Amino acid sequence: MKILMKGNEAIGEGAIRAGCRYFFGYPITPQSELPAYLAEKFPSIGGVFLQAESEISAINMVYGASCAGVRVMTSSSSPGISLKQEGISYLAAAELPCLIVNVMRGGPGLGTIQPSQSDYFQATKGGGHGDYHLIVLAPHSVQEMVDLTYLAFDLADQYRNPAMILADGILGQMMEAVELKEYASEIPHKNWAVGKSQGRKRNIITSIYIDPKVLEQHNLRLQAKYKIIKAHEERAEEWMKEDAEIIIAAYGTVARIAKSVIKKAREKGIKAGLIRPITLWPFPDKYFQDLGKIKRILTVELSSGQMVEDVRLAVNGRIPVEFYGRMGGMVPSIEEILEQIEKINSQIERVKL
Amino acid sequence: MQEDLIIAGFGGQGIMLIGQLLVYSALEENKNVLWMPSYGPETRGGFANCTVIISNEEIGSPIVAHPQSMIIMNLPSLDRFEDELIPQGLMIVNDSLINRKIKREDINFYLIPATEIADNLGNAKAANMVDLGAYLKIKNVVDFTLTEKTLEKFFANNSSLIELNKKALERGAQEIAKETLKP
Numbered sequence: 001m002k003i004l005m006k007g008n009e010a011i012g013e014g015a016i017r018a019g020c021r022y023f024f025g026y027p028i029t030p031q032s033e034l035p036a037y038l039a040e041k042f043p044s045i046g047g048v049f050l051q052a053e054s055e056i057s058a059i060n061m062v063y064g065a066s067c068a069g070v071r072v073m074t075s076s077s078s079p080g081i082s083l084k085q086e087g088i089s090y091l092a093a094a095e096l097p098c099l100i101v102n103v104m105r106g107g108p109g110l111g112t113i114q115p116s117q118s119d120y121f122q123a124t125k126g127g128g129h130g131d132y133h134l135i136v137l138a139p140h141s142v143q144e145m146v147d148l149t150y151l152a153f154d155l156a157d158q159y160r161n162p163a164m165i166l167a168d169g170i171l172g173q174m175m176e177a178v179e180l181k182e183y184a185s186e187i188p189h190k191n192w193a194v195g196k197s198q199g200r201k202r203n204i205i206t207s208i209y210i211d212p213k214v215l216e217q218h219n220l221r222l223q224a225k226y227k228i229i230k231a232h233e234e235r236a237e238e239w240m241k242e243d244a245e246i247i248i249a250a251y252g253t254v255a256r257i258a259k260s261v262i263k264k265a266r267e268k269g270i271k272a273g274l275i276r277p278i279t280l281w282p283f284p285d286k287y288f289q290d291l292g293k294i295k296r297i298l299t300v301e302l303s304s305g306q307m308v309e310d311v312r313l314a315v316n317g318r319i320p321v322e323f324y325g326r327m328g329g330m331v332p333s334i335e336e337i338l339e340q341i342e343k344i345n346s347q348i349e350r351v352k353l
Numbered sequence: 354m355q356e357d358l359i360i361a362g363f364g365g366q367g368i369m370l371i372g373q374l375l376v377y378s379a380l381e382e383n384k385n386v387l388w389m390p391s392y393g394p395e396t397r398g399g400f401a402n403c404t405v406i407i408s409n410e411e412i413g414s415p416i417v418a419h420p421q422s423m424i425i426m427n428l429p430s431l432d433r434f435e436d437e438l439i440p441q442g443l444m445i446v447n448d449s450l451i452n453r454k455i456k457r458e459d460i461n462f463y464l465i466p467a468t469e470i471a472d473n474l475g476n477a478k479a480a481n482m483v484d485l486g487a488y489l490k491i492k493n494v495v496d497f498t499l500t501e502k503t504l505e506k507f508f509a510n511n512s513s514l515i516e517l518n519k520k521a522l523e524r525g526a527q528e529i530a531k532e533t534l535k536p
Contacts, residue, residue, distance in 0.1 A: 002380060004373075004376060004377060004380060004386070004388070029392070030392060113392070113393065113394070114393070169392070170389065170415055170416070173389060173390055173392050174387060174388065174389040174390075174415050175373070175376065175387070175388040175389070176386065176387050176388075176412075177380050177385070177386060253415065253416075256412075256413055256414055256415055257413065257414040257415075257416065258413075259411070259413035259414075260413030260414040261413075261414075263413065331416050333416070333418040334413075334414055334418070335418070
């Protein structure tokens with residue numbers, strides 16, 4: 001049975017069903033419905049909801065709870081996620097699983113509360129200090145707000161790595177029908193967690209390695225883990241790609257707009273299709289390998305052009321990769337993107353028969 | 354088939370509510386639905402609008418720049434959205450709160466004195482239901498009776514509100530039957 005939920009609430013329900021019982025955060029628009037949802041639901045199911053005095057405090061509470069081996073999450077929006085970066089780096093270094101939700105808004109600075117995708121670099125390239133990666137998942141519907149929340153917790157535990165849901169204000173605010181599928185995975189036993197140590201060796205969780213030789217070894221181990229994640233977890237949706245000459249590369253809300261654009265383009269006889277990255281890190285390079293009939297790629301983002309760099313790396317100069325974006329909370333219309341597609345279509349050289 | 358609709362008025366008029374009433378009803382009919390509130394530094398009495406999309410297919414863009422239909426509940430909303438309606442689009446206007454003429458000549462509009470009608474029914478706040486009733490009478494996107502049933506669920510704790518809002522819905526639909534609506 002399908003029910004209607006706001007995107008932010010859907011993440012909350014997904015987290016509950018995935019066994020998360022600990023939330024630490026600080027309110028910020030446009031994600032506040034998520035903590036509000038958990039604040040209402042957690043007390044009756046034995047969960048701990050705590051509104052901390054700041055984002056920095058909240059992320060360090062996540063660190064503590066994760067050390068103890070429980071499923072834990074935090075959520076915020078762009079400026080709040082910036083504040084959490086030091087803690088996120090520590091979580092990655094200490095290999096602590098958790099879920100961090102970023103419902104992006106327009107930046108830089110305090111910016112606006114309207115939707116944006118300008119935290120892509122921050123989410124996928126580091127954000128905090130040091131050589132590390134988060135597993136970054138990008139939903140494009142309220143259904144995926146639930147499904148990818150399940151997946152994020154699973155991948156975080158499987159790889160002992162923080163995972164992030166990277167959404168935007170539109171996905172957080174809009175309401176769609178969702179099917180709350182049964183959460184089928186088993187939460188793994190965490191024999192590395194701290195706590196009562198009777199009968200076993202003492203577990204130590206840390207991110208400090210004073211000896212550079214030891215720290216380099218720790219880094220090499222992390223990099224080896226990232227390589228395994230990269231090899232196994234690339235995910236993307238291909239939509240009308242089979243015969244496409246022009247591909248839109250877009251994620252999240254923009255991918256939704258792109259689907260409408262592609263339908264209109266096809267009505268005009270333009271063979272357009274979509275590659276929608278679902279994992280932003282690891283970036284789904286393999287979906288850009290077999291280009292088939294594709295002659296051009298147009299990357300569309302709510303930013304000045306961030307993911308386009310990864311698209312270009314994946315394509316590696318084989319075909320031109322163009323970019324179109326809006327910033328500061330502005331969202332491109334279907335017509336606006338269609339115009340870009342028509343322009344590109346007119347530039348493609350075709351062999352005349 | 355896809356219907357997209359923008360409902361606009363001021364905070365407190367129940368703009369979001371009638372949008373939700375539509376999508377909850379359409380979901381009962383197994384249609385794909387999307388409801389998107391305007392969000393921003395909103396205040397009671399300030400702008401409020403929402404987008405409703407009902408479709409038999411997968412819904413693409415959640416943002417609708419040029420909707421097929423509009424329910425306009427006050428003057429600032431008319432000023433803001435009048436130019437955005439598609440040609441031949443449908444506009445239901447709460448005539449009680451709008452003291453100017455519709456500029457567009459290429460649209461189908463219906464002037465409903467919704468606030469006045471609701472006031473006569475006992476509560477001016479039900480004006481949203483009057484306009485929704487009119488809209489449903491013209492655009493049969495969801496079944497009228499089904500919408501009434503959804504309404505009963507929405508106000509399950511308050512039977513007097515169910516009565517009032519049902520009456521308002523029906524009065525709105527009756528207005529459409531009149532031929533004298535268009536200037």
